[in-house]
Amino acid sequence: MANILVVDDELGIRDLLSEILNDEGHSVELAENAAQARQARVAGTFDLVLLDIWMPDTDGVSLLKEWAAAGSLSMPVIMMSGHATIDTAVEATRIGAHAFLEKPITLQKLLKSVENALQRSLPPPPAPPARVLSSAASPAMTMTRTSAEGYVPPSVAAHVSHAPVAAPVETGPRQHQSFDLDRPLREARDGFEKAYFEFHLVQEGGSMTRVAEKTGLERTHLYRKLRQLGVDLGRAKRNLS
Template identity: 70%
Template sequence: MANILVVDDEHGIRDLLSEILNDEGHSVDLAENATQARAARSAGGYDLVLLDIWMPDTDGVTLLKEWSSSGLLTMPVIMMSGHATIDTAVEATRIGAFSFLEKPITLQKLLKAVESGLARSQARTQVAAVSVPAVPAMDGGNGSLGMLSLPAALREEVGPLSRQGFDLDRPLREARDGFEKAYFEFHLAREGGSMTRVAEKTGLERTHLYRKLRQLGVDLARGKRN
């Protein structure tokens, strides 16, 4: 069971999403605007947030920026909108949104996006729980998280991802971009360069996925070669 926050100014959408997610066994809190969402996030952590873009007090992209700049963007956020442009969706992804759902939201797309988002949340929790020994031979003495510092079971799970090495002594945005690039390269390699399967695995629409990969400088041909 996951703790999920649904933020949408439309009463019918909040109720519908709450009913679906409750049926899936999740605990759901509701907020009808950014003010309530801020209060809910400050009161406790969530495993996932479904956030509407267009709201009367503060739009979802602005709220996302607030959480990102204040260190509160510790959970996957799925943006929702029936009127957003591709540029808006790309901007939200650049800030740190996990994915984007276009209204009206189908049941299949909702559940797939939520499942992918919760998988990301769980992966973050597992990585955060790993203690990195302060031994030069293990981390190279430069703050990077190398292959040897991970337990064997986790090394097998992350595979090529862990070989990237993540320099933790960097600005948050640079570190996040580095992780996201490694994340997408991992999935591209595992899926043999199939954008359709990568889109399904990561919970992103193909158009948004292409834009994200170009933005991160991911070599699309590399996944096919691997």
């Protein structure tokens, strides 16, 4: 996931954005003014910056200009404001801002803007190497596909196809799933649901948005459900490493 810097002088907004982005699996650093943002930018590298326009020391547009002039605008920046004019938004975009979010920021707009910005910032995953078979290969070297071993010579495939196949060893969240069917129905159901959500959290990389889509639950309902079941979101994220 991404490393994101949130710059805003309002504590409530910093905490809210940090909670949402952390739940999506991102690493978040906070700055309450331009001075702290400068220090963070010098000390670390970020995939995205969420930058408030109106701040007490230096406004966000001036800080954006400063980074652009210094050649430090190597990451997408999303500007945020509850009082900015259209001219301000246009100016920020001209300087190099990726997008503009008007406060109060809705969850849907925030996540969509972050997703779009990170698609520009993060490199695509490398494609798997293609298998190339020479058409000029001799009959003795003709390759045969088996479901477990890829391409192997026929002489080897003849033995592989008749060899006993060991049962796959489960790894990840599945190997810890066991249910005591002697328990009362409610307790057994809660145990299953907890294992179910923990499994999907790991499968979806800790992204609450993707887990909500996968399980068919509205995001707020999903939060309440996970807290009710005692699902440790921090543990689910640690299982990814």
